[in-house]
Amino acid sequence: MADITIRGAGIFGLSIAWACIRRGAHVTVIDPNGPGAGSSGGVVGALAPHVPENWNAKKAFQLESLLMAEPFWAEVEEVGGIPSGYARSGRLQPILDAKGLELARQRAISSAALWGNQAKWSVNQADGAPWAPLSPTGWLIRDTLSAHLHPRTACNALVSALSAKGVTIQSNGPDAGAVIWATGTAGLEALNRRHHRMVGNGVKGQAAVLQFDAGAAPQIFADGVHVIPHSDGTVAVGSTSERDYEDPGTTDAQLDGVIERARAAVPVLKDAAVIHRWAGVRPRARSRAPMLGHWPDRPGHFVANGGFKIGFGMAPKIAEVMADLVLEDRNQIPDGFEVKASF
The missing domain is CATH 3.50.50.60 (FAD/NAD(P)-binding domain)
Known part of the structure; x- marks a missing residue:
């Protein structure tokens, strides 16, 4: 042994x-x-x-x-x-403009070749569901990986x-x-x-947890923010990437900006209470x-x-x-x- x-x-x-x-x-x-x-x-x-x-x-x-x-x-x-x-529940991303829509459709084709039948990248019209990011074009990317x-x-x-x-x-x-x-x-x-x-070096990140039960919904990536529905009835949003920082374990106004962007992208989170704020340093080679x-x-x-x-x-x-x-x-x-x- x-x-x-x-x-x-x-x-x-x-x-x-x-x-x-x-x-x-x-x-x-x-x-x-x-x-x-x-x-x-x-x-x-x-x-x-x-x-x-x-x-x-x-x-x-x-x-x-x-x-x-x-x-x-x-x-x-x-x-x-x-x-x-x-949970492998997939991800939604808004498509911002016509150029992004064309690129997303090209990636749908390349994903079929590179991912095979193991996962799918698709471009779909937004259906107005509450748990979805706002999309200027009315189109969303959905991947199942x-x-x-x-x-x-x-x-x-x-x-x-x-x-x-x-x-x-x-x-x-x-x-x-x-x-x-x-x-x-x-x-x-x-x-x-x-x-x-x-x-390599450490890069500080800040994130927050909101009180909102989205069930088994897909995660969302919008305006540079990850919005993750956890099974405990909360939603995590993050994060920042800070190479220069003084206190690695303290959150500040930069996290407020992340929360605001998450709420703007996913309006159903507008009134969700922030129940936890987190900061830490991630190892980046x-x-x-x-x-x-x-x-x-x-x-x-x-x-x-x-x-x-x-x-x-x-x-x-x-x-x-x-x-x-x-x-x-x-x-x-x-x-x-x-x-x-x-x-």
Whole structure:
């Protein structure tokens, strides 16, 4: 039985622990702040695809991961007995002008080639339903690949599933066996110190939770804002992207702007009360893609970092390729994701 130490109990660390324990490894997860304490403890949880055009390895990897998500979370929920909040209910986007309408129709064609029969991107006339974004053209994009979950709930579901397999999250402890560093912004800063230029940095995001029960409605992306209906009768809206900030855990007027844009785009939210405001720092690699693989100058150590805005969507596939690498020495990581590509 292989010994694996995972440092970091965010979505990457917990998902990789799950993949490794399923393959029979002995896993220790260490995080001094506890599970989901960083950006993985957010509130939005949009699992949305890149547009189906200019296809590349990152988009193909993401497609595979989004398709893996439903069985991944179903098994986690079954073993741990706690819901993750996962739902593949699709996404609506307003089309702003004639040029956007033509582009959306072109993407409907390309999605059929790139996504096959696994998901659909379609252009539809708005039908006046209350849960829909305002559209200047009267047309909406609907894709069936997008899904969502509640980040905190999902992390708790993984913790419960791991606990059922005998794994608890420890606040400290020694390394045993291979060590996987999934430590978010702190991990990027550690890599920066060992390299001649910046490998990555933290980007602050702010989001809010509104009291509104949209049921099993699709998520909405409008005016740069994600609007996510959660199964607990709330709607999350977000987020900002701030490279310059003083207090990473404090919300401010920038979040007020996000809430206003969400209400303007989705009028049914006009009077929904704000019940929670959240701010945190997300790890962004210089390449904007996840950073995976061997730590270049530390034998036996590995990196899984840089989830930024797509960490939860990428997690099911990242967990498997990291387990392949660490347990079986099989490297299935796309070239653009490998840590060595950033050094």
